[in-house]
Amino acid sequence: xxxxxxxxxxxxxxxxxxxxxxxxxxxxxxxxxxxxxxxxxxxxxxxxxxxxxxxxxxxxxxxxxxxxxxxxxxxxxxxxxxxxxxxxxxxxxxxxxxx
Numbered sequence: 001x002x003x004x005x006x007x008x009x010x011x012x013x014x015x016x017x018x019x020x021x022x023x024x025x026x027x028x029x030x031x032x033x034x035x036x037x038x039x040x041x042x043x044x045x046x047x048x049x050x051x052x053x054x055x056x057x058x059x060x061x062x063x064x065x066x067x068x069x070x071x072x073x074x075x076x077x078x079x080x081x082x083x084x085x086x087x088x089x090x091x092x093x094x095x096x097x098x099x
Contacts, residue, residue: 002096006087013080016073035063 034043037057043066044057055063090096 002087002090003098006084006091009080009083009087013077013084016077016080019073020077034066036066037061037063 034045035049035055035057036043037059039061040057040059042057044063048058049055049063050058055065057063091098
């Protein structure tokens, strides 16, 4: 049963990696900074701002740069790594024997 759960975890990990890689490949890179306009409740990339020096949105409101945050995908990737580490440790030490 642990072997099946490990294989399933590997498949989930591949899907999460593909999601992260796809976001950076198909959407122009994951490292872009976004600017948020609180009045409009919209996000803008730097090239979409009318004035790069004043940092105002197309409607003229002041924007602030968004800070990077931890996403659910990253939490899932680390959870899968943790599960795989524990499962491989259990199998390597012989606490759980394969069928």
